[in-house]
Amino acid sequence: MALSGLEIYKLLPQTNCKDCNYPTCLAFAMKLAAKQAALKDCPHVSEEAKIKLEAASAPPIALVTIQGGEGEVQVGNETVLFRHEKTFFHRPGLFWRLRDNDDIDELKRKAAEADAYTVDYVGIDLHLDGFAVEAASSDPAAFSAAVSAISSVSKKPLILLAPTADLAKAGLEATNGARPLLYAADQDNWETMADVAKQAGTPLAVRADTLEALADLTQKLKQAGVEELVLDPEVSGYLDSLERLTTLRRLALKKTFRPLGYPIITFPGTNGEIDETLLAAEHIAKYGGLIVLEEFNPASLYALLVLRQNIYTNPQKPIQVQPGVYEINSPDKDSPLMVTTNFSITYFSVANEIEGSGRPGWLLVTDSEGMSVLTAWAAGKFDAERVAKDAKAFNVEEKVSHHKVIIPGHVAVISGELEEEMPGWEIMVGPREAVDITSYLKAMWPN
Amino acid sequence: MTIEIPKEKWTGSVCEVTFGATADEGGTRSRTLTVGGETAMPFLHFEGVTPNPPALALEIRDRKPDDWSPLLHQAWGEAMEDPGEWAKAAETAGADMIYLALSLTTADGEPNTPENARAVVRKVLQASGLPLAVAGPGQAEVDNQLLVPVAEEAEGERLLLGICEDKNYRTIVAAALAHNHLVQSKTPMDVNLSKQLVILIHDMGLPLERIIMDPTTGALGYGFEYGYSVMERLRLAAFQGDSMTQQPMLVNPGFETWKVKESKVGEGVPENWGDWDRRAQEWEAITATTLIHSGADILVLRHPESLHRVRTVVDALVNPAATA
Ligand code: B12
Ligand code: SF4
Numbered sequence: 001m002a003l004s005g006l007e008i009y010k011l012l013p014q015t016n017c018k019d020c021n022y023p024t025c026l027a028f029a030m031k032l033a034a035k036q037a038a039l040k041d042c043p044h045v046s047e048e049a050k051i052k053l054e055a056a057s058a059p060p061i062a063l064v065t066i067q068g069g070e071g072e073v074q075v076g077n078e079t080v081l082f083r084h085e086k087t088f089f090h091r092p093g094l095f096w097r098l099r100d101n102d103d104i105d106e107l108k109r110k111a112a113e114a115d116a117y118t119v120d121y122v123g124i125d126l127h128l129d130g131f132a133v134e135a136a137s138s139d140p141a142a143f144s145a146a147v148s149a150i151s152s153v154s155k156k157p158l159i160l161l162a163p164t165a166d167l168a169k170a171g172l173e174a175t176n177g178a179r180p181l182l183y184a185a186d187q188d189n190w191e192t193m194a195d196v197a198k199q200a201g202t203p204l205a206v207r208a209d210t211l212e213a214l215a216d217l218t219q220k221l222k223q224a225g226v227e228e229l230v231l232d233p234e235v236s237g238y239l240d241s242l243e244r245l246t247t248l249r250r251l252a253l254k255k256t257f258r259p260l261g262y263p264i265i266t267f268p269g270t271n272g273e274i275d276e277t278l279l280a281a282e283h284i285a286k287y288g289g290l291i292v293l294e295e296f297n298p299a300s301l302y303a304l305l306v307l308r309q310n311i312y313t314n315p316q317k318p319i320q321v322q323p324g325v326y327e328i329n330s331p332d333k334d335s336p337l338m339v340t341t342n343f344s345i346t347y348f349s350v351a352n353e354i355e356g357s358g359r360p361g362w363l364l365v366t367d368s369e370g371m372s373v374l375t376a377w378a379a380g381k382f383d384a385e386r387v388a389k390d391a392k393a394f395n396v397e398e399k400v401s402h403h404k405v406i407i408p409g410h411v412a413v414i415s416g417e418l419e420e421e422m423p424g425w426e427i428m429v430g431p432r433e434a435v436d437i438t439s440y441l442k443a444m445w446p447n
Numbered sequence: 448m449t450i451e452i453p454k455e456k457w458t459g460s461v462c463e464v465t466f467g468a469t470a471d472e473g474g475t476r477s478r479t480l481t482v483g484g485e486t487a488m489p490f491l492h493f494e495g496v497t498p499n500p501p502a503l504a505l506e507i508r509d510r511k512p513d514d515w516s517p518l519l520h521q522a523w524g525e526a527m528e529d530p531g532e533w534a535k536a537a538e539t540a541g542a543d544m545i546y547l548a549l550s551l552t553t554a555d556g557e558p559n560t561p562e563n564a565r566a567v568v569r570k571v572l573q574a575s576g577l578p579l580a581v582a583g584p585g586q587a588e589v590d591n592q593l594l595v596p597v598a599e600e601a602e603g604e605r606l607l608l609g610i611c612e613d614k615n616y617r618t619i620v621a622a623a624l625a626h627n628h629l630v631q632s633k634t635p636m637d638v639n640l641s642k643q644l645v646i647l648i649h650d651m652g653l654p655l656e657r658i659i660m661d662p663t664t665g666a667l668g669y670g671f672e673y674g675y676s677v678m679e680r681l682r683l684a685a686f687q688g689d690s691m692t693q694q695p696m697l698v699n700p701g702f703e704t705w706k707v708k709e710s711k712v713g714e715g716v717p718e719n720w721g722d723w724d725r726r727a728q729e730w731e732a733i734t735a736t737t738l739i740h741s742g743a744d745i746l747v748l749r750h751p752e753s754l755h756r757v758r759t760v761v762d763a764l765v766n767p768a769a770t771a
Binding site: 082083084117118119120121211212215216237238239242243246247250251254255257259260274275277278281282284285286297298299300301302303304306307309310311313315345349356372375378433434435 | 448449450452453489490491492493635667668669670671672673675676679680683706708709711712715717718719720721722723725726729730732733736737740741756757759760763764
């Protein structure tokens with residue numbers, strides 16, 4: 001609920017004293033509304049006005065940024081409970097926990113391997129976001145060495161799991177100017193942790209096992225001057241997670257309850273009896289912000305990364321690719337011509353298969369408004385007329401010398417009409433699933 | 448400081464639906480299965496009840512399928528050779544319900560017949576005492592040909608008959624009406640279409656206590672998010688009191704996930720896709736558990752290990768005492 005300049009003006013002293021370096025209170029109010037000035041520049045606002053203005057301008061869930069040597073992760077600033085209401089904005093960061101009592105070379109090897117991990121999902125490069133390094137040894141020197149080792153092979157953002165100020169400092173010094181998340185302040189150590197975070201300008205996680213205690217702590221930390229906080233409500237299972245994370249999201253969005261308006265960090269693998277992947281999946285769907293995994297397993301990580309991508313896709317617009325004729329494996333005039341839709345998932349499933357077949361081919365991607373083959377067909381966006389029209393628009397005649405086009409097996413029904421729409425062309429019905437394209441081409445397109 | 452949980456006050460609730468009939472009720476099932484009845488979004492026990500846990504069904508076929516992932520063949524082994532054995536194995540694996548899908552053709556490529564469908568259903572009913580769902584191969588005409596005799600054969604068993612879509616619901620609903628069964632009403636990921644088909648089926652005289660909605664899901668990575676959100680929207684509409692959206696929801700993550708490349712293919716895929724078996728199982732289990740969070744009341748699965756994993760999640764979510 002952003003306020004207009006005029007609404008802000010009403011809350012200012014209206015004395016035009018110019019201490020803010022603007023000529024009038026109104027001018028200052030306009031700049032505030034445009035987010036080009038900060039409220040603290042007016043030394044005369046009343047406490048009451050300050051609370052109102054801050055409440056109105058800050059997002060209900062604070063945005064927190066963690067920076068690595070390269071790259072950053074931003075979490076928080078969500079505005080809805082259900083993705084269909086608008087969209088979820090900031091994908092939860094997935095981190096892998098490493099411990100400083102591990103052998104240094106082993107740590108480097110692990111970090112390098114996980115750092116290099118990347119999978120392509122519909123043209124999007126999915127990867128782990130960073131590492132959570134734990135000071136398990138309780139020895140500042142060992143912790144610092146571990147953080148240095150990991151930073152030497154990975155520039156990804158870090159979370160420093162350091163329960164005391166000394167350890168936190170040792171870890172921070174080893175991060176070479178990056179901006180990790182410090183974890184965590186609790187009832188006992190919050191003052192010293194706040195000092196460290198403030199001095200280093202890093203975000204700070206706060207841990208407590210009740211929401212009341214969490215709220216108390218965040219308020220104290222805020223007063224101590226730490227603005228970017230992350231909450232750890234210490235959840236351990238599927239149900240307490242769901243209840244607490246839902247409560248936190250609702251408090252922030254429905255009650256604008258500032259003390260708990262921060263993103264949430266979870267550790268789904270720390271309760272040994274629980275299936276880490278499935279609890280992490282719950283955290284992705286239901287309000288997790290930073291998720292620290294115990295296990296680095298490519299198969300599970302790939303699935304979780306795809307889930308995260310799906311849940312955080314904007315429901316208002318499907319991911320799509322540009323319509324046109326795509327060249328795969330340097331085709332020539334004798335190479336097969338295949339046709340598909342411009343829904344990203346469809347395009348990439350097909351393009352990857354053709355590429356993987358090692359055979360050259362042309363792929364005509366029609367303008368199907370980002371819909372899958374059958375969805376587009378059912379909606380009238382991938383019928384014979386559309387295919388013929390785009391074949392013409394993108395000049396397929398000039399690309400191939402044969403007059404053959406392969407259509408997806410799922411729309412075999414359009415072949416008759418397509419023959420009429422594309423006179424002189426032979427319509428070949430391909431397999432239903434892209435996985436079978438290689439064997440289909442081998443059988444039907446010898447050479 | 449005391450913090451109060453912000454609670455929603457809903458007026459509507461999900462309808463309770465019971466499958467299967469024991470001897471007392473005119474069938475032969477060893478137990479019945481009730482789903483639905485929720486009065487709040489999934490498992491928010493602080494504001495409503497979940498009187499029945501989401502049910503987990505295992506899909507079996509009338510014959511060994513030709514196109515299933517080799518991993519599933521490994522998991523079921525010999526049992527796949529015979530629908531009765533398969534049903535028993537599914538019961539042993541912990542299913543709440545058997546979901547029998549009839550094939551379009553017999554093993555030698557001939558069209559499936561009403562006689563065969565009857566015989567298979569009889570066999571499955573004898574092999575396992577679990578409530579049973581029977582779905583056709585998914586071609587309107589063949590579905591009708593096979594499901595009508597099946598409905599008659601299993602008179603009194605309160606089967607779930609699938610799959611009613613807008614083009615073929617009439618015959619299946621008529622068969623359910625004539626022989627006291629329930630139906631699966633399936634629509635492609637759209638709140639209004641879901642509602643409309645329930646209305647049409649209800650208008651034919653089938654009570655709401657005998658209709659299950661299938662809003663359709665996609666596999667993780669293949670349109671999953673559309674179904675997920677439609678389910679959340681249907682559930683919210685149910686609680687707001689829209690009576691034609693209050694049917695329990697069935698989804699089939701088994702069917703969807705086992706046809707995608709991640710589950711079907713073990714070789715020639717990117718190395719970072721990881722171990723094939725684990726990946727395939729994650730695909731099914733993650734799709735299923737995430738759907739539980741969007742309101743699924745029945746999940747149809749294919750792999751016994753996924754069932755086992757999803758069961759653990761369900762147990763923890765429905766029973767507050769069971770979680771640490
Ligand atoms: C997600 C989805 C939606 C999403 C849209 C997603 C999108 N951006 O396209 C939403 C919810 C919006 C939607 C809407 C509709 N949908 Co829809 N939807 C689906 C669903 C669940 C998955 C589709 C998907 O993403 N598949 C994944 C992609 C990758 O598959 P694909 O494009 O087919 O590509 C594969 C193959 O075709 C092949 N392939 C692709 N190209 C090529 C090319 C060649 C040469 C070859 C060889 C192979 C090949 O490779 C790919 C991988 O194997 C399907 C059901 C299902 N489970 O399949 C229904 C489905 C496609 N939808 C259907 C319908 C009817 C609709 C609606 C018309 C409903 C309505 N009346 O409103 C609307 C239409 C949209 C509109 N009017 O705006 C029906 C179509 C029925 C039919 N057989 O005609 C389906 C099959 C559901 C059903 N069983 O009823 N839908
Ligand atoms: S400092 Fe405050 S009171 Fe003075 S002009 Fe600026 S806004 Fe007005």
